[in-house]
Amino acid sequence: MSTEHPQVEVLPCPKRVRVVFAGQVIADSRSTLLLRGKRRLPVYYFPRKDVKPEHLHTTSVTSDHELGGRTTHFALASGERRVEDGAWSFPEPPHPVLAPLADRIAFAWKAADAWFEEDEEVFVHARDPHVRVDTLQSSAHIQVIIDGVVVADSRRPVMLVETNHPVRWYLPEDDVRMELLTFSPKTTRCPYKGVASYWSATINGKTHENIAWQYRDPIPEIPKIRGLISFYTEMVEAVLRDGDRVS
Template sequence: MANTSDLVKLAQKLVSDGPHKAEHTPRRVRGLFNGRYAFDTIQAYHVWEHPYYPQYYVPISSFSPDASLSKTSPIDGTNGGAHLGRLNVGNRSTNRVLIFNTKTLQDLVKVEFGAVDQWFEEDVPIYCHPKDPYKRIDILQSTRNIKIALDGIPLAESSSPLLLLETTLRTRYYLPPTSVNWQHLTPSDTETLCPYKGRANYYHVKLDGKEYRDLVWYYRYPTTESAPIAGYVCFYNEKVDVWVDDVKEAR
């Protein structure tokens, strides 16, 4: 049971209430673990454990001969509808596994996204979590003037921004690196992953001896769909002052 209490609670909730939504996806889904594909399937499901984004659940039958999948213990309160599991490939294993036997999730397996070395949709690696098939990103060139400031100190200004519009989220303004007052920025060691954009790196902002951590991010090598923003920088709208054509946005 060590390190699996969160999985137990999730399984109990899914068996009791069902997922928020679950539907088959036609995408080929593969998981690389310890140098081998632990599973390979065109029968995966998008399962929304909550309303925000889905996870991949894969059929028991999709696990490869190189992988050993086993049930380790039934989960209390599920009446046999869910078990904790273990995935072994070679000399590595993970217990971040749930195996289901319910009407909605019959013979489906959740392997925690971060427990697998790399997930693929078709031949494309994915990061952080699966993309929601009902959300999209648009990146639009613009000539609107964008000004960024904090505590009255200008940080950036450009009339050639890229506007990134992501379903349900506020517009993000990506600015050319030459538009930034770099004397106020210092590199951060922070990295984050986004399924739509890839791996982000960050800068802190320093003003009059005060440091505002991870206020700016950029993608050195974004995903193909977000390629135009490579090298551009973006400030957290919620934490800085932003003017769009001299109209100040609310934070």
């Protein structure tokens, strides 16, 4: 059997990774391994010695993983708090690529209260070291058109290029017709950029819900997009770059 796999790989992680559950750190390791692959969210696997066993309750549930084989499932428990199927382990992965994960513990991201890489909280999922986010100051002329109305017109955009995602253009508020936008209660989190706030646009009496977003306080690695507005290219009539339509 091949020791490589075209879809997945196991990587050592140099970061200290911690998992917080019910107000307690239940896993704390400088020796995690990261399982990543195409169209898969990256997952941390902890050595058993770095997981507090009193919070890990073996259940009768088992399943079969395509590469990991028989999978043992655990509930997470602390005091009166219990989350079923909060963690899992591959006792004896049949595929060599997953062999380093044998008997390590992986946690369901949402089962935990918080995750930390070193001393910074991480949201949504583990960061994939193969994902790159570049922010580039540009002099391109960017226009955003919704229902025939130019909603944004800027010659000082920031271009954001992210692995496996469409290019996004972030524009200063002064270059956006903010009187056409209404702040939305919606928020989302990105492990590579931070917490996004959303805006809806009302054009010619029609409201386009959550058509634009803004990182008011992005993570320190992405300071250039702070406070800038970006529109979903696929939801507006057109985004023009120097007069040409952006796909």
